[in-house]
Amino acid sequence: xxxxxxxxxxxxxxxxxxxxxxxxxxxxxxxxxxxxxxxxxxxxxxxxxxxxxxxxxxxxxxxxxxxxxxxxxxxxxxxxxxxxxxxxxxxxxxxxxxxxxxxxxxxxxxxxxxxxxxxxxxxxxxxxxxxxxxxxxxxxxxxxxxxxxxxxxxxxxxxxxxxxxxxxxxxxxxxxxxxxxxxxxxxxxxxxxxxxxxxxxxxxxxxxxxxxxxxxxxxxxxxxxxxxxxxxxxxxxxxx
Numbered sequence: 001x002x003x004x005x006x007x008x009x010x011x012x013x014x015x016x017x018x019x020x021x022x023x024x025x026x027x028x029x030x031x032x033x034x035x036x037x038x039x040x041x042x043x044x045x046x047x048x049x050x051x052x053x054x055x056x057x058x059x060x061x062x063x064x065x066x067x068x069x070x071x072x073x074x075x076x077x078x079x080x081x082x083x084x085x086x087x088x089x090x091x092x093x094x095x096x097x098x099x100x101x102x103x104x105x106x107x108x109x110x111x112x113x114x115x116x117x118x119x120x121x122x123x124x125x126x127x128x129x130x131x132x133x134x135x136x137x138x139x140x141x142x143x144x145x146x147x148x149x150x151x152x153x154x155x156x157x158x159x160x161x162x163x164x165x166x167x168x169x170x171x172x173x174x175x176x177x178x179x180x181x182x183x184x185x186x187x188x189x190x191x192x193x194x195x196x197x198x199x200x201x202x203x204x205x206x207x208x209x210x211x212x213x214x215x216x217x218x219x220x221x222x223x224x225x226x227x228x229x230x231x232x233x234x235x236x237x238x239x240x
Contacts, residue, residue, distance in 0.1 A: 021049065029057045042066050053121075071097065 011017040025047060036043045036059040044066040045057040058066055110116050111128055120128070 025055060032057050
């Protein structure tokens with residue numbers, strides 16, 4: 001027997017309804033993937049369950065791009081069908097569109113900061129973890145490249161400073177050579193004589209001091225001989 005025709009009506013049994021939803025959802029995603037691969041088409045599929053849970057499929061994970069294209073095409077078709085719409089309508093549409101994008105970006109930033117993760121399902125948490133891992137790898141790679149570039153710059157600076165130091169040293173040596181060549185001989189003799197210390201004639205000074213030492217006792221003896229007086233008892237004998 002062949003499979004009978006399924007009557008399209010709401011399934012009353014909750015368990016059977018959930019099982020059928022899961023099977024039909026997977027089949028719908030499979031068909032969307034097949035048409036995207038076989039026909040090279042951009043497909044976006046959005047499903048909300050009875051509990052409000054979101055299920056989506058998009059080729060190359062470009063759901064936002066496909067939705068933007070849909071909005072642009074829908075606005076263009078509405079403008080052709082209704083004539084030229086008022087500018088205020090386009091402004092209001094752009095405003096709500098940009099507002100939704102800003103809210104989506106803020107929500108993504110909060111998720112990247114590890115905030116408001118309670119409402120995310122397991123699949124989105126895994127995608128967020130993979131995104132953070134890829135970002136961390138790129139950051140570490142860029143950090144390593146920056147460190148290598150900084151080291152190479154410091155090495156080049158060191159080499160330049162060493163070359164400048166060698167050049168200055170050569171100039172200093174050449175200046176000393178030029179000064180030694182330009183200095184006259186008389187200045188060199190004067191500098192040599194001035195460099196020698198003054199030494200007195202020790203021989204003359206020693207002879208002078210010895211003569212003074214020898215002359216001083218003789219002078220004292222002569223002075224003593226002049227000062228000697230004859231006693232009174234010897235005076236008559238002298239007169240006689």
